[in-house]
Amino acid sequence: MTTAEATPGKAVFERPHVFVEEGTPWCQGCGYGAWSRIIIEEIERANPAKLVAAADIACLEYMHEIIPGDITIALHGRSVSTVRGMKMAQPEAMAIAFQGDGGMLNEGLNEVFHAAASGQNVIAILGNNGVFGDTGGQYTLAAPLGHKSPTTPNGRDAKINGSPIPLAEMLAMIPGTAFVGRISTHDPAYVYRGQRILRKAMEASMAGAGFVFLECMTTCPTGWRMTPVESIKYHEEVILKEKPVGIIKDWDPATHPAVEAALPKLG
Amino acid sequence: MEQKDLMFMRAPEALVEASLRAGCQLFCAYPITPVEDMAEYWVKRCGEFPGALPHFTESELEGGAYLYGFAASGGRVAFASTGTGISLISESLGWIMDAEVPCVLFNFPRAGGLSISQADYNQATKAPSHGDGKCLVLAPMGTQEAVDLTMEAYYLADYYRNPVMVMCDYTLGLTMEVVEFAPMKTEGLPPKDWALTGDRGRARRGGLASAAPGGVTAANVATGVDESFGTMSRGERSARRRADKYKTFPVRYEDFFMEDAELAVVAYGTMARMILPVLKQLREEGLKVGMIRPITLFPFPEEHINEAAGRLQKVSVFECNSGQMVEDVQRSVNGRCPVEFYGRPGGAAPSPQEIEAEIKRLVGKVEVPA
Known part of the structure; x- marks a missing residue:
């Protein structure tokens, strides 16, 4: 994956320098690696002078190994609120919260709504794979109906387990949100498109737009009890059918003025 | 800014005034009597103190x-509630104590209703959260002392x-007195070079808490998560250091009146x-x-207390609960x-006559029917 040493001339493709040599810290075949990589690339492109971040206890806590800034592991479900506190103390910082669907939809749902309503200029990133991956794949409130997991052995049944929460669509309804998008990074075309959506999200936050929400649809072959190839098929045929990628709410400065001044850049 | 140093005010408001003067920038207070007065006073007054944010905390969980x-990123912050609110932020408190982040807590314990209570003594002193952490707990007797201890709490x-709790009670929450504000002591406070300021220009370094996993590439990491580290886990090393x-x-x-x-x-x-x-009358x-x-x-x-007990015939613990501090006194x-115990749980408070009768019973002056 690194640029060949012997090749003279301009490097056109490199691994982000903050990635550790071993690669990403997640399970083999996990979808988190692809979108965390483009997040780091876009952080480096946006190049904020200050970056504060928080990542939930669970799979995403390993974000601390790769984020090029100050990051804390927050309590499960509390990353958005924790990063709001960090942002209040460091108003010139870009602020990013990383939460999985268990942390955001199950444990801390009210807090992401309050954050959206506040309009505070923070970026909330939801890594959504429909399961508690870190603990073995139990379903979360984001899981599609019919999803089989150790706690829904016969498939998720709305009568027993309730129905999935369309969080991104609900957040888009809140006036405080400046930008809401959904991406997937399970194949190169989606990575390409996802990175451009992410770039718009980062640019909005750098411009001081307000609350930015990005849902990253992710496979979890370990938690889903599938091979990576099977998980991508399931992801395309089941998950993305109900959750198409794209910009759900684009930032329009004319109707949603920036809540703060543009964030300073490094250097 | 008008700096009145002598004011006649209610204790909860006085504690907010003291907080503002101590440089507190964010005050997390969710309405629960008497804490709503603190939230109102903060919002009314914070505009006069540069750096103080008018933010109103949406819920106790978010307050935690x-x-x-806020504290991890270098700000000065406080949280106020009754024992129920302390229960709600308990999980965060464990994290805060593990990561060694400073903050100040105001606690106005209440019994079932709106009345005096010391029923949250054990919560404050023994188990503010899961884990091995401890809060430094200060218990003022009146409004002036509460103000002085508040100023000091931010310093400590x-x-x-570490979190420092100012342990009030509901009666103090309804007390109105003349209070004087002295400047906060700041000598000897080290710079917050551990803070997660987000500054990407500086060199990468270890992190906020010694409990942070080692060998990571992020600029700063704060966490309560353990990771095996040599023969002793990093978690154990850090817990031992905190216990010290x-x-x-x-x-x-x-x-x-302890001399004789x-x-x-x-x-x-x-x-x-x-x-x-x-006591004075007796x-x-x-x-x-x-x-x-x-x-x-x-x-x-x-x-x-141990040293005093060697000179005493008897010790009696008076509390507005079913017996909590008495265990610490017995231990001491x-x-x-x-060691005897006189407790009034459930929001009850003794009258002066009841206190007098109990003390007289203890010294064998008067026999009070049980």
Whole structure:
């Protein structure tokens, strides 16, 4: 994956320098690696002078190994609120919260709504794979109906387990949100498109737009009890059918003025 | 900015005023009596203090997260509630104590309803959260002392990088008195070079808490997560260091008529304040009774009580609960003299006559039917 040493001339493709040599810290075949990589690339492109971040206890806590800034592991479900506190103390910082669907939809749902309503200029990133991956794949409130997991052995049944929460669509309804998008990074075309959506999200936050929400649809072959190839098929045929990628709410400065001044850049 | 140094005000508002003067920038207060007055006073007054944010905390859970995030990023922050709110932020408190982030907590314990209570003594001193962490707990007896201890709480929190709780009670929450504000002491406070400021220009370094996983590439990492580290886990090393830190917390207490006392009452907060006039009257009657008032509930003035117990015939603990601090007193006395207990749980408070009758019973002056 690194640029060949012997090749003279301009490097056109490199691994982000903050990635550790071993690669990403997640399970083999996990979808988190692809979108965390483009997040780091876009952080480096946006190049904020200050970056504060928080990542939930669970799979995403390993974000601390790769984020090029100050990051804390927050309590499960509390990353958005924790990063709001960090942002209040460091108003010139870009602020990013990383939460999985268990942390955001199950444990801390009210807090992401309050954050959206506040309009505070923070970026909330939801890594959504429909399961508690870190603990073995139990379903979360984001899981599609019919999803089989150790706690829904016969498939998720709305009568027993309730129905999935369309969080991104609900957040888009809140006036405080400046930008809401959904991406997937399970194949190169989606990575390409996802990175451009992410770039718009980062640019909005750098411009001081307000609350930015990005849902990253992710496979979890370990938690889903599938091979990576099977998980991508399931992801395309089941998950993305109900959750198409794209910009759900684009930032329009004319109707949603920036809540703060543009964030300073490094250097 | 108008700087009145002498004011006549309610205790909760006085504590907010003290917080503003101590440089507190974010005050997390969710409405629960008497804390709503603090939220209102903060919003009304914070505009006059540069850096103080008018933010109103949406819920206690978020208050706990703000405490952690705001303080971790270098801000000065406080949280106020009753014991129920302390229960709600308990999880965050564990995280905060593990990561060693400074903050100040105001606690107005209530019984089932709106009345005096000391029922949250154990919560504050023994188990503010899961884990091995401890808060430094200060228990004022009146509004002036509460103001002084508040100013000091911010200092102690920063100095020890630990939550400091100002343990009030509902009666104090309804008290209105003249209070004087002195400037906050700041000498000797180290710079917050551990703070997660987000500054990407500086060199990468270890992190906020010694409990942070080692060998990571992020600029700063704060976490309560353990990771195996040599023969002793990093978690154990850090927990041992914190336990040593708790032993250095300052112990404070106040003695009343203890020089020749044969019976000592131990009481804190408003209970001590209720006992004091009765004690003065009994002294005038010639009874050799005194009082030890712990000002720090954690750390508890163990050594002082043990030393005093060697000269006493009896110790009695007065509390507005079913018996909580009495366990600390028994532990401190350690068999050197009998320890009795007089408790009024469920929001009840003794009248001066009841206090007098109980003390007289203890010294064998009057037999009170059980």
